[in-house]
Amino acid sequence: MTEWHSHIKNHLEKIVALENSLDEQLVSLMQQFIREKEQQGFAFGTLCVLHYVEYVEQLQDEIFDVAAAIELLILAFDIVDDLQDGDKDYVWMKTPALSLNVVLTMLTVASKIIGASSFTHRHEAIQIVEQYMLCSINGQHLDLLNHYRDEQAYISMIQQKSGSLVAMSCEVGVVLASGKRLQGVAQYAQAIGILQQIKNDIHNVTTEGSDLRQRKYSLPIFYMLTLQNKDASMIQSYYNGDTIQSIEHLQQLLVSNGAIRYALTMKNIYSKEAQTLIENTLTNDENKKYLLKMMK
């Protein structure tokens, strides 16, 4: 599967180079953004290829065009997310207005690539992309509003925001290979998306702490708010707008009260749910191994 990375990269370069009606500077920006993305790997495109090969006997090179299109969609969503959060240091943060234009280009090119492919089930693939993209946009909107105030609403938000993009990548591969939609694939893909988001949240609140600075709600905070002690009252006051000694102090309270442990438990529950579904749905051992490794 490591060779898929370079295939996806080559196909991304090819797709962009084919857009010869675009201004040179626009193409150049798109290429820069793709190079920056490459450092993070092409996990979503790989998921698409993996699910395609799970259900076909012979790998068709054109699947890498679709995987590249999936990566363009994910990159477009990442850029929008970073521009909205405003707290990252990526190249696209330097020119927000131009970056938004690149995002629109990426979304259009990605859709065009899938629609113009020769796969029998390309129209079903486009329907899946549209369904999950809308779902993810909705999740992102709910995240920005920061209105969710209980765990169930929070899980639903991250399922829409992150789970949808994993499910899109997996299901496009399956449908192009078989013409079918498999509930098991959708379920474990959503669980993978949720657990990855919980991991990101844990990492954020225990290190840089930007979510805490912005008073964003996540599992450790919901846990704290159910406690009946002085630390919980302090966090409640902070989330109601009061000041706090320091973010580091807040981070220490989350650890010492078991809030991080709770978030880790929930992450593990989704991980185990995904593992069981993967075991019951896929047959190729290499594919299973890759997915299980990805969740670690």
Next chain:
Amino acid sequence: MMKIIQFLHDNMDIAKLLHEGKVSLVGVTAQEQEAIMEAFVEEVHADSVYWQ
């Protein structure tokens, strides 16, 4: 699940017995119990990374 974690957090001796397989939790599946035990081990690692 929050209440279980809170209980174990306040009663670390029971969390230790759980880890040693000497007690088990009522009302959670075997998979959930594994998830809890792994979280208690994982956080030892997280503590050393983030807080020391």
